[in-house]
Amino acid sequence: GKTPKQLRDKAMLELLYATGMRVTELITLKITDVNINVEKITCHDRKKDRVLEFGQEAHKALTEYLEEGRPQLISKNIKSDVLFPNCAGGEMSRQGFWKLLKKYGEKAGINKDITPHTLRHSFAAHLVENGANLKVIQKMLGHSDISTTHMYMETGSSRVKNIYDKTQNIV
Template sequence: MLADAIATYLDHLAVERGTARNTLDGYTRDLRRYERHLAGLGVPTLEAVTEAHVSAFLAVLRTGSDDHPPLAASSAARALVAVRGLHRFAVREGLVAVDPAREVKPPAAPRRLPKALPVDDVLRLLETPSALRDRALLEVLYSTGARISEAVGLDLDDVDAVERTVLLDGKGGKQRLVPIGRPALDALDAYLVRARPGLAAGGRGSPAVFLNVRGGRLSRQTAWQTLKVAAERAGITATVSPHTLRHSFATHLIDGGADVRVVQELLGHASVTTTQIYTLVTVNTLREVYATAHPRAHG
């Protein structure tokens, strides 16, 4: 019987696997719901369950039923984990020969839209007085769309002030050449001439553009802390993350009419679909503006 198989599996989790009480309660709830779902379809035993039954259960979780309201993707995925665990256990214990849940994939969680700062906030961040190194770092991050790891990985030879480009070492060892704006080059020049030599004096001749107080390469953590402190000093109340200036760079480019494939190249994304999330941000902004500004936006 189905109920017996579920009880055996839950006992196994509690006794042999030492599963935490909260997790066990969640599994119990999800599997009882699964049992009711199968009973409603006239499926009495685990042997009779097919992949279609499992998929139907997942669909019901997402759309809701008399038994429960619709679940978020994360909650439906958790329930599917319990179901897949049950079927895997049944095969391993020889209770059934086939695992019908193996190919049923959890629903994808909705992609979180990256948080970009408004242009005015970025300008305020860049114009708030700060140390020459920190100002140059922030300018480079926003001007090039570099990841923090790429910015701190820059060596002196990677910056071409004449061609106005920087060479970034991206993910998977892939390099890309990206343009850099005049304000960022000016900030870099001021730092390289007036501040870097003092920092370099305490080190061992590191080729890094951005140095720490000991003359070594600046760490990602310190660079990230620099961004956080600068945002606080500029009075920016929005949450700032290591990727904030990268997100702002991409969003502002697309808002300004840049082609998504060009932005993909600048960001060093392997796939254009990763970049297209920024077009979503822009569409949402357009929708908000339309809703508040158009006389007949609301019927």
């Protein structure tokens, strides 16, 4: 859709999937954390900051939101520096984002439980499936311990094993 809220929601979902950031990191982003020209965003967690890159789809959604959606959402709270404000112009809550995600999941016909972490997990799993280095994924996700990231490798391995098993029946 093209309403300010719909533009915001699309930009949030695209950015979440494109970067693998945590929902708390997403909803606490400030306008100054975005460098749209080089497609990078500075993400803040409790322990450290990290710079994440995002691609064309997130760039397109974010640009449209910043130009057409955000100005209307913050009109009542013009001093807000929150990148993704709620409809009152203030900071969105984690629960607010969960409701938003659940609503769009239902609208898309997804019958399984979908959470913000589902998008984070999909981001990492797709990187593994496409051959990304585990250390790089660890850095992108902000994991301090590689063993946390290693579970995504197992997801990729089971997929590879399933593909291999299917090909054995063909031969």
